[in-house]
Amino acid sequence: MKIERLGQDKIRIFLTFDDLLERGIQKDDMWREIPKVHELFSEMMDQAYSELGFDANGPLAVEVIAMPAQGMVVIVTRGKVNVSSNGRMDEDEADEEMYEMEVTLESSDTIMYSFRDFEDVISAAKQLKASGLTEEGKLYSYHGRWIIAFDTASTDAGVQNAMIAVLAEYGDATSVTSAVLDEYGKVIMPADAVRELCLHFS
Known part of the structure; x- marks a missing residue:
């Protein structure tokens, strides 16, 4: 797994097919809602935080691109968290915002x-x-x-x-x-x- 920063709020993660196989994930599993894929995503975010200081809190846009030879390219873009006028997030909003994720899946030829x-x-x-x-x-x-x-x-x-x-x-x-x-x-x-x-x- 290789992680690089593309911008302040954007990172790219490169997963080889070997990375997926080590975790018992097939290429087609990335398109399904299964616990292994959630674990992999958590692992990617932990590694992004430890290597790059990329904090995955708040709304995230996740783009997964499957490539025939290379494996998977995952681009994660962090959105902005709405802060209330007193400078803090509302309690309800905080809970909602932390896990808001929009995932786009693509396959490249x-x-x-x-x-x-x-x-x-x-x-x-x-x-x-x-x-x-x-x-x-x-x-x-x-x-x-x-x-x-x-x-x-x-x-x-x-x-x-x-x-x-x-x-x-x-x-x-x-x-x-x-x-x-x-x-x-x-x-x-x-x-x-x-x-x-x-x-x-x-």
């Missing part, structure tokens, strides 16, 4: 891997093309790393798993979402990155 070295990106691209898995992809530069993203909405599960196996050999699954990359990353190759890499770095 994007496979994203991060690479430290450009040579590793080239090697992964060559193997993906040689295996006949894909010639597509979008290549970004983000915080000193190379990130390649594939939209696999129309790709069959077997091909997805084979792509993940190749990418995992050279890089690491990343918790960065497409929205963050589009806003803060630099697009190096907007389309057909595998084909372009193989063409220019043969």
